[in-house]
Amino acid sequence: MRLSTALMGGSQQIPTVSGTPYGGGFYVGRMLVGAQKYALIVAPKASGQTTSAWKATNTTTANTASAWDGFSNTAAMVADAVNHAAAQWCAALSIGGFADWFLPATEQLELCYRNLKPRTNSNDAAAASGFNGNSDPQGITYTASDPAQTPSDAFRYVVATNVHGPEEFDVTAAYWTSTNASAASTYTKEFLTGARADATKVSSLLVRACRMIKIG
Known part of the structure; x- marks a missing residue:
């Protein structure tokens, strides 16, 4: 994992449509942290998704509290003495010529759901599930119908034809975030309703x- 390159922008024009191939994966959306703008990219499913535990023990990991900076959370886990399988797997990836992949933080994974929602199910209306203080535009609590299913064929499931997009987020289990919830648990995100929850760190979940x- 080349830590020094993780937030450097490229020379290509950054897309504006979620699901567009870009930067080794697919463009998700934008984040705005203070005055700094960012573009979030999700890895291809075939090479950028796995199932693993978050950590070998249900114990606290320092410097993994960020809700928007999965890169820093991941770097802290990689540097820790205890095995952090999910973060270490992400950090070891090299896809499309890029080696700065990370386990996304809560707000980064929330943006993935909001802009690339795979199904038509009603959304979870709990405030914690939809609020996103660092997305651009800022995310608010979900309603039953907002966000709607993504129009991206690569990321959605079409019920009428039973066709799964090749990049579709799975709905059979939750995904890990890199954001610590408590000493024994970490926040998770599921992609059927967008609900945010948490799970014990030794649990085996999707990654x-x-x-x-950076933009500009």
């Missing part, structure tokens, strides 16, 4: 890597 680049 989908992301990367993020």
